[in-house]
Amino acid sequence: MDTPEELRYSSDHEWVRIEHSLAHIGITDFAQDALGDVVYVELPEVGLVVTANSAFAEIESTKSVSDVFAPISGEVTAVNGALGDRPELVNEDPYGEGWICVIKPSAESELDQLMDAISYETFVLAENKEE
Secondary structure (H helix, E strand, O other): OOOOOOOEOOOOEEEEEEEOOOEEEEEEEHHHHOOOOEEEEEEOOOEEOOOOOOEEEEEEEEEEEEEEEEEEEEEEEEEEEEHHHHHHHHHHHEEEEEEEEEEEOOHHHHHHHOOOOHHHHHHHHHHHHHH
């Protein structure tokens, strides 16, 4: 499982990368692996105001349809239009070309509630032991 140290992680398996006060959002390597082959991504609308922990996008794979939850609150300022033609980018490069959207955070303190890489890996291991 690839877990870049510079990112923050939610318990719903989304990641956050802060660049120039904007939060780039995607799903983790663990999540894309669990989903299987991604065949469609329903992106949020630019301008949508999201609340932390609320569903704001969907990913359809050969196994299931899964909600994507906002790891932080804010306004969607950009979406990854490339996923319309190439949804498999979520599988191929979840932390790079497979990003989902960019959010302008409305409550930066929410970032402190997200996990660092070590905490996320520990969380995933514990979650898998419960199953």
